[in-house]
Amino acid sequence: xxxxxxxxxxxxxxxxxVVDDDQLVTSSLSSFxxxxxxxxxxxxxxAPKALAYLEENEPDLIISDFLMPEIDGIQLLxxxxxxxxxVPRVLLTGYADKENAIRAIxxxxxxxxxxxxxxxxxxxxxxxxxxxxxxxRRQVLTALQGLDLSADDLSRFQAALSRLAT
Amino acid sequence: xxxxxxxxxxxKGQLEAVTAELEATRAELRQQQELIAxxxxxxxxxxxxxxxxxxxxxxxxxxxxITHEIKTPIGAINSVQDTLARALDKLKQALSEACPExxxxxxxxxxxxxxxxxxxxxxxxxxxxxxxxVRKFAHASGTEMLSTDLHAExxxxxxxxxxxLKDRIEVVKRYGDLPEIVCNAGxxxxxxxxxxxxxxxxxxxxxxxxxTTADADRHVQVTIEDTGPGIPPEVMARIFQTxxxxxxxxxxxxxxxxxxxxxxxxHRGTIKLESEPGEGTRVTINLSKELEPTExxxxxxxx
Numbered sequence: 144x145x146x147x148x149x150x151x152x153x154x155x156x157x158x159x160x161v162v163d164d165d166q167l168v169t170s171s172l173s174s175f176x177x178x179x180x181x182x183x184x185x186x187x188x189x190a191p192k193a194l195a196y197l198e199e200n201e202p203d204l205i206i207s208d209f210l211m212p213e214i215d216g217i218q219l220l221x222x223x224x225x226x227x228x229x230v231p232r233v234l235l236t237g238y239a240d241k242e243n244a245i246r247a248i249x250x251x252x253x254x255x256x257x258x259x260x261x262x263x264x265x266x267x268x269x270x271x272x273x274x275x276x277x278x279x280r281r282q283v284l285t286a287l288q289g290l291d292l293s294a295d296d297l298s299r300f301q302a303a304l305s306r307l308a309t
Numbered sequence: 310x311x312x313x314x315x316x317x318x319x320x321k322g323q324l325e326a327v328t329a330e331l332e333a334t335r336a337e338l339r340q341q342q343e344l345i346a347x348x349x350x351x352x353x354x355x356x357x358x359x360x361x362x363x364x365x366x367x368x369x370x371x372x373x374x375i376t377h378e379i380k381t382p383i384g385a386i387n388s389v390q391d392t393l394a395r396a397l398d399k400l401k402q403a404l405s406e407a408c409p410e411x412x413x414x415x416x417x418x419x420x421x422x423x424x425x426x427x428x429x430x431x432x433x434x435x436x437x438x439x440x441x442x443v444r445k446f447a448h449a450s451g452t453e454m455l456s457t458d459l460h461a462e463x464x465x466x467x468x469x470x471x472x473x474l475k476d477r478i479e480v481v482k483r484y485g486d487l488p489e490i491v492c493n494a495g496x497x498x499x500x501x502x503x504x505x506x507x508x509x510x511x512x513x514x515x516x517x518x519x520x521t522t523a524d525a526d527r528h529v530q531v532t533i534e535d536t537g538p539g540i541p542p543e544v545m546a547r548i549f550q551t552x553x554x555x556x557x558x559x560x561x562x563x564x565x566x567x568x569x570x571x572x573x574x575x576h577r578g579t580i581k582l583e584s585e586p587g588e589g590t591r592v593t594i595n596l597s598k599e600l601e602p603t604e605x606x607x608x609x610x611x612x
Contacts, residue, residue, distance in 0.1 A: 170389075
């Protein structure tokens with residue numbers, strides 16, 4: 144429980160979803176995450192396919208491009224929020240437009256907003272922090288479930304005790 | 310005899326009166342004619358300015374589109390170069406552990422990778438910087454009045470002129486201690502660009518452009534001096550006139566300085582040209598420090 148630092152082990156197991164219609168971008172990101180974070184992201188160059196994936200899976204973090212054909216980044220992240228409200232969402236966009244960014248942040252409650260061209264180092268920090276949050280939340284949930292179980296056990300014991308007493 | 314004399318005298322008087330009247334009407338007509346000519350000239354000035362503004366706007370949209378498209382691939386190059394450099398470091402470490410003894414072939418290959426990676430790094434950094442600065446110019450049609458560092462704007466403009474200036478013209482910067490001022494940075498950039506292009510085109514062969522900035526009470530002052538041949542008085546007299554150009558067809562539009570004047574005056578400033586033939590030209594631009602910033606980005610119609 145005390146181990147909340149994002150260790151390499153944590154990241155290696157992390158499920159990171161990356162969505163950008165441009166393969167140049169997803170390949171660059173994958174190479175970096177692979178090398179520096181020992182992390183193999185799940186990549187989609189097609190937003191509808193990414194959405195289908197999200198219906199079935201809960202990643203630790205989602206990174207999405209903004210301008211994409213068919214479904215844009217905000218639509219994608221909005222749906223992601225409905226499906227997995229607690230998963231941190233990162234918008235990666237070349238659209239240096241403050242109004243759109245603010246709209247996105249308000250609408251889909253972004254964890255971070257990163258402008259293209261991005262800096263690898265900043266991306267690493269954002270991903271590490273986002274994954275850390277996801278992990279913490281899961282640990283807390285598991286611990287809570289454990290507590291629930293103990294509470295069940297306790298009431299069972301109590302019932303057994305009272306049966307014995309009578 | 311005497312009666313006809315008087316009559317003649319009277320007729321003469323009448324004739325003179327009519328002549329004077331005619332004269333007055335003619336003068337009035339001439340005045341109106343001049344007024345119409347003036348209005349016509351203003352009209353065609355406005356027309357030219359509108360055409361010019363439209364051309365600049367479509368050029369701006371084109372450039373904004375292109376730079377947006379470039380941003381993604383150059384961003385990818387920038388990122389993979391960083392990854393490549395990191396991978397190289399790891400590879401070197403691993404290799405030195407795996408085969409500690411010197412291996413010339415490996416060392417040479419690593420060296421080559423390292424050197425080329427550095428070239429990619431500076432090339433992509435430079436491209437990114439150009440894209441950033443060009444984008445700023447592409448957005449010059451905005452109407453926002455924001456607090457602006459004029460030195461940064463001057464440097465951006467100089468970068469765009471790099472290929473025009475490089476081996477031919479030395480740029481001397483005498484930047485003073487300047488506060489940020491509220492202005493429409495895109496428009497002020499256009500003024501700097503126009504004046505600097507004029508200066509560089511004026512210089513035949515090698516020469517110097519000196520940029521001096523100073524804080525001057527309620528204004529800031531930017532002075533741009535060139536070592537060109539100077540401006541003859543007959544040209545100087547018409548220099549801010551719309552449509553007036555000394556440049557070849559296709560080089561000058563004759564709108565540069567007239568629009569500069571308009572922009573500067575909209576910033577409650579002044580633009581002044583001084584020149585002695587053979588001595589070069591000095592352009593002095595004063596901009597007010599007391600303009601109000603626009604509150605929201607979406608405010609339109611500043612002009």
